[in-house]
Amino acid sequence: xxxxxxxxxxxxxxxxxxxxxxxxxxxxxxxxxxxxxxxxxxxxxxxxxxxxxxxxxxxxxxxxxxxxxxxxxxxxxxxxxxxxxxxxxxxxxxxxxxxxxxxxxxxxxxxxxxxxxxxxxxxxxxxxx
Amino acid sequence: xxxxxxxxxxxxxxxxxxxxxxxxxxxxxxxxxxxxxxxxxxxxxxxxxxxxxxxxxxxxxxxxxxxxxxxxxxxxxxxxxxxxxxxxxxxxxxxxxxxxxxxxxxxxxxxxxxxxxxxxxxxxxxxxx
DNA sequence: TCTTGACCTTCCAGCTACTGGAAGTCTTAT
DNA sequence: ATAAGACTTCCAGTAGCTGGAAGGTCAAGA
Numbered sequence: 001x002x003x004x005x006x007x008x009x010x011x012x013x014x015x016x017x018x019x020x021x022x023x024x025x026x027x028x029x030x031x032x033x034x035x036x037x038x039x040x041x042x043x044x045x046x047x048x049x050x051x052x053x054x055x056x057x058x059x060x061x062x063x064x065x066x067x068x069x070x071x072x073x074x075x076x077x078x079x080x081x082x083x084x085x086x087x088x089x090x091x092x093x094x095x096x097x098x099x100x101x102x103x104x105x106x107x108x109x110x111x112x113x114x115x116x117x118x119x120x121x122x123x124x125x126x127x128x129x
Numbered sequence: 130x131x132x133x134x135x136x137x138x139x140x141x142x143x144x145x146x147x148x149x150x151x152x153x154x155x156x157x158x159x160x161x162x163x164x165x166x167x168x169x170x171x172x173x174x175x176x177x178x179x180x181x182x183x184x185x186x187x188x189x190x191x192x193x194x195x196x197x198x199x200x201x202x203x204x205x206x207x208x209x210x211x212x213x214x215x216x217x218x219x220x221x222x223x224x225x226x227x228x229x230x231x232x233x234x235x236x237x238x239x240x241x242x243x244x245x246x247x248x249x250x251x252x253x254x255x256x257x258x
Numbered sequence: 259t260c261t262t263g264a265c266c267t268t269c270c271a272g273c274t275a276c277t278g279g280a281a282g283t284c285t286t287a288t
Numbered sequence: 289a290t291a292a293g294a295c296t297t298c299c300a301g302t303a304g305c306t307g308g309a310a311g312g313t314c315a316a317g318a
Contacts, residue, residue: 004265014266015306033313035266044255051254056229059304069251076240076248083237083250090230094223100185101219108212111205119205121212122198125180126173133294143295148276162284164295188275
């Protein structure tokens with residue numbers, strides 16, 4: 001099938017699919033007219049990539065997951081380790097965002113938000129206690 | 130003062146400070162030998178940028194905040210609006226990360242994590258129910 | 259048959275916010 | 289005199305696409 005249909009079925013933009021080919025994540029056949037020709041297997045890979053990316057895995061992690069996906073002798077422990085590492089990463093990001101949020105909420109809570117220039121948010125950014 | 134000292138005082142790497150000049154966030158004077166020459170005011174701006182960036186504001190938001198910082202006739206409502214918008218953005222990111230985390234934790238929780246190939250994480254990524 | 263429009267191709271540039279490195283200049287200390 | 293260290297500019301690379309230009313291909317309608 002052509003890239004348009006593959007895009008529709010995998011829920012990925014054609015541009016992204018071409019990019020994935022550029023970075024060797026997928027290697028579709030070519031029709032005689034030079035068009036890319038995706039097999040069902042190719043579409044499975046694309047869907048796998050779409051889902052993996054949407055769960056926050058990086059391209060390199062996707063590459064690894066894809067190789068495990070296609071390895072019949074994989075150990076599920078290897079897959080689980082990747083997922084747990086990603087959860088750790090997410091937890092770190094959550095903590096950071098929560099801390100930022102608390103700081104901003106505190107600053108905004110102390111700001112009158114009127115037409116006067118006096119502003120504790122600006123004061124904080126300027127390093128004034 | 131030279132860029133090294135300005136870097137030390139603002140807690141920003143020299144490379145970053147030069148980049149900020151490139152994108153017109155700061156315009157230091159030049160000494161006769163061609164070296165950048167930062168005033169106390171420049172350092173205040175740099176510190177302001179460092180703090181703003183560390184709170185998650187984008188460069189463009191910093192540009193805006195900086196203009197408010199230097200505007201004696203600013204309305205604190207304008208500053209507060211930026212902070213509240215950023216909090217909203219953080220909340221959206223938090224929700225997304227929490228959702229990702231829940232999905233991954235659920236998948237990992239169902240995976241035996243042994244040396245067998247059977248793996249519900251891979252199954253999910255592959256779109257298999 | 260011709261044309262129009264949709265789809266495909268490649269290639270290049272740009273996005274965010276820096277960061278690394280090369281090649282060369284200047285200052286400072288010994 | 290020289291060597292270390294700090295400074296300069298410029299170019300390239302990071303992640304993961306996305307937009308656009310210039311052109312080739314294909315199917316349908318007048």
